[in-house]
Amino acid sequence: MTVHTSPYDTKTAWLEVMLLWAAGISVAMQFAKFSISYDALLAYYQEGATLTGAAISVVGVIGLIFGVSAGVVVGRVGYRRALIGALALGSVMSFLEALMPNFELMMVCRVIEGFSQLGVVVAAPTMIARLSAPQHRSITMGLWGTFFGVAFAMTGLFGDIILRHYGMGSLFFSHGLFIGGVACVLYFRLERNNPLYENQTSTVQNKILAQMSQVYRNPRNLLPAAIFLFYTCMFVSLLTYVPRLIEDEHLRSVIRTCLPLMSIAGTFLAGTLSQYVMRPQNVAIMAYFLIATSAVALNFLVATPVLFCVVAGVMVLSAGMVTGAAMSMIPALARNPNEQAQTYGLVAQLGNLGSTIGPPSFATMLSLFGVQGLISLVLIFCVCGGCLSILARRFKNNSASL
Structure with missing residues (x-):
């Protein structure tokens, strides 16, 4: 395969990388805006904890169904076109949600938002990798x-203010403005017809299904995505439900803002460790071990809110390390750009599986068993993710992944 040479073989286009990162933040807010308004949604729609929890995660349904096919199809459409179209669709859906339609129509909007989320999480990281030395x-x-963590932190800080002073409709309208603004900036900033924003391999149309099947059978595709899956099973739920276990209202507000920041710190830490200290597979193993240890400690600290918050912060910091390790693993293990794009499609699919099943599962376990239910689920996911991280060590990193 002929690899396209570009100036980004020796330098990184940091401005474009940051703008693409902002695109990811804007679609992650599709989860965050419903997470911080969970109690308000419960009161407004009166649909119960499980259905309201599903409203948080239903954005992931489209990625769950079409994730791998998106990794193949988006490359054929062109990453720039797919990215901007997805952002525009997300903006329209947020404006419709701002009208506060009935619950059924709101859920339809949330499902359609899934196309927006999927397009961005497949296209943006592939473009970032190509724009990076x-x-x-x-x-x-x-x-x-x-x-994801930045989106929750920003939504927790600014979105909570909008929610308290102006209501849910204004929160959703503000998100529509933000995601639409990002789309406009990227439309004018990203060059048209740039080969870096297109798929660099030729694929016969009738081989798409065969290509999708190959993605599932390739451990270099499957392992990073599966490791990421068990992180996503926990992440949205931890940010949504852990603060609700704290009785003090002020402390609950502080921890709701701090937990996403801890996740961000963990992801940066994992990226640095993966670049300079150890293989990303080893970072993932360490992170899952720390999450499990922190979860066990939480069981004994419910009556001491300050220590509970500290350990919860360590747990979410470690969860952030998982996503940093998984994302670093993808370009490290991929053998060519096409394989890397396919892995992001699989990450979108399995990540959305985790984001879809996580919140309702945690809501149910919390209602049945309290804190012990939450801890039990965390331990199950950590064991699964840790075992897959150990398995991923068998595969050598590819020093020339692009």
Whole structure:
């Protein structure tokens, strides 16, 4: 295969990388805006904890169904066109949600938002990797891995103010303005017909299904995505439900803002460790071990809120390390750009699987068993993710992944 040479073989286009990161933040807010308004949604729609929890995660349904096919199809459409179109669709859906339609129509909007989320999480990281010099690739992929945590931190800080003073409709309208603004900036900043924004391999149309099947059978595709899956099973739920276990209202507000920041710090830490200290597989193993240890400690600290918050912060910091390690693993293990794009499609699919099943599962376990239910689920996911991280050590890193 002929690899396209570009100036980014020796330097990183940091401005474009940051704008693409902002695109990821804007679509992650599709989860965050419903997470911070969870109690308000419960009161407004009166649909119960499980259905309201599903409203948070239903954005992931489209990625769950079409993730791998998106990794193949988006490359054929062109990453720039897919990215900007997805952002525009997300903006329209947010404006419709701002009208506060009935619950059924709101859920339809949330499902359609899934197309927006999927297009961005497939196209943006592939473009970031291509715009990054090899010596910066783990750093930029670690940066990309923070987009979920940054979205929750920004939404927790600014969105909470909008929610308290102006209501849910204004929160959703503000998100529509933000995601639409990012789309406009990228439309004018990203060059048209740039080969870096297109798929660099030729694929016969009737081989798409065969290509999708190959993605599932390739451990270099499957392992990073599966490691990421068990992180996503926990992440949205931890940010949503852990603060609700704290009785003090002020402390709850502080921890709701701090937990996403801890996740961001963990992702940056994992990217740095993966670039300079150890293989990303080893970072993932360490991170899952720390999450499990912190979860066990939480069981004994419910009656001491300050220590509970500290340990919860360590747990979410470690969760952030998982996503940084998984994202760094993708360009490290991929053998060519096409394989890397396919892995991001699989990451989108399995990540959305985790984001879809996580919140309702944690809501149910919390209602049945309290804190012990939450801890039990965390331990199950950590064991699964840790075992897959150990398995991924069998595969050598590819020093020339692009």
